[in-house]
Amino acid sequence: MGMTKEQEEKFKKLGLSSYIELALVVPSSYEDLRVHEKLQIHAMQLIDATVESVYRAPNSLQITFFAHNFGHLITGVLFRPKPYMMHQFKVGDRDYYYGMVECKNGFCSMSMPKKVTNIGAITPKYKSALRSDVMFRLMQSSLTKENLISEGLKAEIAEELLHVHFPAQIVPNLRELEAKTVDALKYSELFSYMKQLSNKRRYFKALTSSCSDYEKWAQTLPFRLTHEQVKSIEEIKADFSKEISARRMIVGDVGSGKTMVILASALMMLPNRSVLMAPTTILANQLYTEAKKFLPDIKIALVTNKTKDIDLDEYDFIIGTHALLYRELPCASLVMVDEQHRFGTAQRNLLEKLVSSGEKKPHFLQFSATPIPRTQAMIETAHIDVSLITTTPFKKDITSTVIHKNDFKELLEHIKIEIESGNQVLLVYPLVEQSEVLEYQSIDEARGFWEKRFSNVYVTHGKDKEKEEVLLEFNKSGAILIATTVVEVGISLPRLSTVVIVGAERLGLSTLHQLRGRVSRTGLKGYCFLYTNQSSSERLDRFTQTTSGFDIANLDLKFRKGGDLLKGHNQSGSQFKWVDLAEDEEIVKSVKEDLGKRK
Structure with missing residues (x-):
């Protein structure tokens, strides 16, 4: 950055690493001297x-x-x-x-x-870790058009930022900055963030750069791959042919057919080995069963805590839970992680390390069934390639309804009819134990009511060690499953037709969408009931009218305001001060293009 030692110390004290970040520390007020x-x-x-x-x-x-x-x-x-x-x-x-x-x-x-002595100018005042006059002097010495342009900002954006710090004629009203000034601040904030993300990306030589064909295999499948599945597979095929190890995230909605993309990737990697890590034994088993069914000619191994030590050298495709991390693994040219947000970065890195040799790295694909807003997908592309699968192979028929106390009788009637037809029902409660604070029943309080009226009622929750066994038992012979949100990811329950979510207004829309995605997996007519004590909720009403996970993710942003991509969590309260990911898609696009030109 070509700074003096003194400047560097001040930047460090402010927790800033660039002139653009300094420019984003906007004055808290101005003195007109x-x-x-x-x-x-x-x-x-x-x-x-x-x-x-x-x-x-x-x-x-x-x-x-x-x-x-x-x-x-x-x-x-x-x-x-x-x-x-x-x-x-x-x-x-x-x-x-x-x-x-x-x-x-x-x-x-x-x-x-x-x-006062510094007469004749409009002087900005700052609230920061430095005293206001020291901060002002730092701004004067560091914030120049040249410095901002040297970090990649466009001249017109740099000029807009400088007007905020050194206004010429009119004292800016910080509550109502001009639209072009706000856009410049948004642009700069995104530019700085995405530039940091792209600097985090490391390029490694791939262990292998060859790719087998998948098209003959695709023609043998009992269904046709969707246009978006094919597009994702083609993008992965191009990745595999490069000398550099792939880093790609494939984001698909619930039931969008990501499994087929996983299987196609393992097939294209042949004759080289692939490893796939899934977050639960149930998911690993499910993926293993699908792989055996659709890739009959490939040697496939399953690794969980229960598998005996088998010699993995003989297998082309190894599927497992995090039990893989405690095994000696043979070299593999492709690592895949399903439901990647369930694993920490350290676990993902360890898996890569276990199958690497020397400086070269395997190709790395991460899959996620939590759709992200398009703006977030564009930002992510600064450090990882992204494929989106927004369509599903078959249209789900799920009716979503917001219900209240006075609808309970009808709900009971509906549940009886579904169970008599051989279908299953999932009841999601907000808590396991009773709480003073929450006006909804917990699992402990509610289970007696259901167990008295119905047989084959199963109960599970996040702290339940037998969770997976309970789900497998329920799958075979259950009528009603009472649970917390632990069932949101991945488990396939083909007979599940109805989900009732108690206290629905307490959950993010993406979580509601994941829960709704558990029903109607095989084309059954599905029902999702959102039970709330609130008399009305625009958020829940909008949810019942929207079926695409990607649109839901955008709605979630509108209602919850963002999250932190670097940390991978979409919590309420964004790390952006100026940017609104729900509204500023155009600005994200222009930053992405401008950063692309710099490479």
Whole structure:
């Protein structure tokens, strides 16, 4: 950055690493230290004045000024003056003073006047880890058009930012900045963030760069791959042919057929080995079953805590849970992680390390069934390639309804009919145990009601060690499953037709969508009931009208405001101060294009 040591220390103290980040520390207010000839009532202003008299009262100091720029007297009042303030006002001295001017009945006063020296400019004030005057000097020495352009910002954006810090004629109103200024701040914030993301990306040589064909295999499948499945597979095929190891995230909605993309990837990697890690034994089993069914000619191994030590060298495709991390693994040219957000970065890195040899790295694909907003997908592309699968192979028929206490009788009737038809019902409660704070029943309080009225009622939750066994048992012979949101990911329950979510307004829309995605997996007519004590909720109403996970993710942003992509969590409260991911897609696009040109 070509900084002096002193500048570097100040940047460090402020927790900033670039001039663009410094420019994003916007002033909290401005002092207009220019001499005006027109008096403004109830405004901070500067007077060029001679001290006519000084009077000390018990708790205050009163000074009579003759203000030359206004041509009349103004009384200055200092409340509880400190000793050093006394010395600033000597009768007969002419100086510049700054304070709040009020006028009543032709009598003007200035409260807390202070002597100032840097006259003639609009001076920004900053709230930061540095004192305001030190910060101002740092801005003056560091914030230049050249410095901002040297970090890649466009000249017109740099100029807009400089206007905020060094306004020429008009004091900016920080509450109502002009649209083009706000856009420049948004652009700069995204530019800085995405530039950091792209700097995080590391390029490694791939262990292998060859690719087998998948098309003959695709023709043998009992269904046709969707256009988006094919597009994702083609993008992966191009990745595999390169010398550089792939880093790609494939994001698909619930039931979008990501499994076929996983299987096609393993097939294209042949004759080289692939490894796939899934977050639960159930998911690993499911993927293993599908792989055996659709890739009959490939040697496939399953690794869970229960598998005995088998020699994995003989297998082309190894599927497992995090139990893989505690095994000696043979070299593999492709690593895949399903439901990647369920694993920490350390676990993903360890898996890569276990199958690598020397400096070269395997190709790496991560799959996620949590759709992300398009804006977020574009931002992610700064450090990883992204494929989106937004369509599903078959249309689900799920009716979503918001229900209240008075609908309970009808709900019971519906549940009876579904169970009699051989279908299953999932009831999601907000908590396991009773709570003082929450006005909804917990699992413990509610289970007796259901167990009394229905047989084959199963119960599970996040802390339940037997969770997977319960789900497998329920799958075979259950009628009703009572659970917390633990079932949101991945488990396939072909007979599940109805989900009832209690206290639905407490959950993010993406979580509701994941839960709704559990039903109608095989084309059954599905029902999703959102039970709430709220009399009305625009958020839930909008949810019932929307079926695409990607649109839901956008709605979630609108209602919850963003999250942190670097940390991979979409919590409420965004790491962006200016950017609104729900609204600013165009700005994200232009930053992405401009960063692309720089490479």
